[in-house]
Amino acid sequence: MSESPRWVSPRQEPAIGLGEYLWMLIRNWWILLVIAALLSAAGYTWATYQYPSYSASAVLMVNPSSTPGQIDPRYLQVANSMIGTYQEIITSQPVLSNVAKEIGWKGRISALKDHFDAKNPINTQLLEINATFNDPQTSVKALNALIQGFYSWYSQRLRADIQSDLQQLNREIAQASAQVDDARAVYREALRSADSSTPAGRQEVRQAQLALAQANNTYQGLLQQRRDLQVQILSPDLGITTIIPAHLSGSPSRSSKILNTLAGLLIGLGLGSVLSVVKERARRRVFSKSQVEQYLGVQVLGDVKLSRFRRLDVESLSRTPSVRLIAAKIRRDLLGSEDRVGTVSTTEDTDQQVKVAAAIAKAMSYTASRVLLVECATKKPALTKVFDQDNDKHLRVGDSSPAVVSSIENLDLMLVPPASNSRDFSDLALHNLISDTKDVASFALLYIADPINNTNSDLLAGNKVDCCVIVTQRNKTLLSKLEETARYLDIMGCYVAGIVLVRETLL
Known part of the structure; x- marks a missing residue:
């Protein structure tokens, strides 16, 4: 297997654009609302009880x-x-x-x-x-x-x-x-x-x-x-x-209640905007493709939209154009020939990121001979749970050894129990596991949720992985968290080749 280029440490943090500033305000709308309401009420009260001049x-x-x-x-x-x-x-x-x-x-x-x-x-x-x-x-x-x-x-x-x-x-x-x-x-x-x-x-x-x-x-x-x-x-x-x-000269004057209320509202919105921006700059989040590519120097493979009110199962999501395009890029540009091992990681163990990772594997199975998806689980397996819900099956998970717990068309799902619960599996090399399944799989994807806190992430050490794709969430995941995940995977021997952004929308 040829050596892959190593991931480069983050560059200077990119400048914040107008769109990101607007999202900072939208994300912290409650700060603007509370401060504007308080200052508007203060302006109205002051105008009401002020002595005439x-x-x-x-x-x-x-x-x-x-x-x-x-x-x-x-x-x-x-x-x-x-x-x-x-x-x-x-x-x-x-x-x-x-x-x-x-x-x-x-x-x-x-x-x-x-x-x-x-x-x-x-x-x-x-x-x-x-x-x-x-x-x-x-x-x-x-x-x-x-x-x-x-x-x-x-x-x-x-x-x-x-x-x-x-x-x-x-x-x-x-x-x-x-x-x-x-x-x-x-x-x-x-x-x-x-x-x-x-x-x-x-x-x-x-x-x-x-x-x-x-x-x-x-x-x-x-x-x-x-x-x-x-x-x-x-x-x-x-x-x-x-x-x-x-x-x-003239009649006694009082401050206008309307003007004072509007003044309080404008000052409150201004102050709330400043506080929101300061708060978000201290904990800057993943916002756009250009921001991630400029900061990490890693290509963004695509942007997957998930509706907040219209839920899609893995099967439906895997057939969307954005997910199929991402799967094609991973298979064609990153993995290349068959019998290759890739890693799909998520920065956090959230339902949206887990579902997109599963949908990518499912989309790859449409054009490959077979795809083996291995979940290095935490104490609460997430990927198997997604397929369990989608197929309405109760999947049994072994406690001491990895097992193929489900086979869905060309996709084989395997669960590796937490290392803390399995002494026998702690020294088992990943390439042996892949070798045992080559007769049924052309590509193997190793799924690790939140590798920094996952007890099974040490399986990456000493096992050659051709590439790694990180699934992260726009406007929610901290930019520092994404950088920390990429750095950790690189240290463990995974070449970070691409990033998939998940965006939650209303429709």
Whole structure:
């Protein structure tokens, strides 16, 4: 018998496609349903018992001109830049601290800021301020306190700036006074020393007189600026006018029950989807032909569909096109000539996988001389039970030695009892068993359910098997379980040549 190529260890786990993500959600529909229902109920309850909110609004106009209440085009650019600054200042901590004192706010200042909103309508010099609280009087009171606090804080800043300007102006006035004294001294000296009868003398007196007048005008101008600043420091011009005082705007508002319920539903579906994907990625399942072939590097021989509500017996299932095609591939491509030994294993001992394994053997018997199907049973034989149910016979199983317990057309069924129950059979080589039946069989299939946990799977060791086919279930069997089964069979000497996928459908 020629050496078969060995199975290659799994490659990098393939990427998850959209279809697999959708199946993850369908498989964990109950997670989506529970979380979406809980969050929808929470949203509805919150909207039902939430206190109504009252909104108060006021409008300020920014006009940094010399005439309050009038718009000066020269100051429009200045006003637009100042509005952005005022929006930040009006909800700053110094201003909000005054509001907290007025309304008796006991929470954090940063939380109080969320109750206010300041915005500037496009292409206007207006500043709209809104305050929202659960009490109408509190809304109006808080908004008035905010505006007054802003005026007070900004006035203090302006007074500080004016005071700084006054100090600078006083220094300039002192210098101007000294210049006036110097100019007066020069003028007096010119009157005393210059000869007024000559043109040069008169010119010298006139220049000294002009210098004195200029110095005196500068000095008087600075004195006037100081008087103006002294008036401004008592009542600084903020360049802001309240054109609409604080008032309640509209009726009290409540959160919409419908919107809150829908929001809870959408958030729940999103959160449930994330949890479902995380859960399934941690225990990724067999999903598609391309996924298995890319991950294990083993060809998928076919995909068998089993209806959840329309049960087929082994005879009917073996005559379906998909099963017959798989059997033909095993016989033609994997086993080849007669007198060959193959292994059909399942990743789990489930009814669906057992029935497909039996149907494959039955389909092979239609085109072969004879097929011997040997079940290496666990404590509860599954394959013989399937044929027992299909043929309505009670098949007797020996306890100490293998026996042909049923012959169905060209298919001979043999059961090997659990090794734990048979000391005599524990050392019996499989090829001797096959040799004894060559006169009646052209192909022998060794069936092992869940070889990792099967006590008879050690029969594979030391017995040449031409190929091995694994039957597994889509959307149920873990990808890691399939890989572990393939690895174990390879270690035991079985060349894993193909995989059959079983898919359960509604119809």
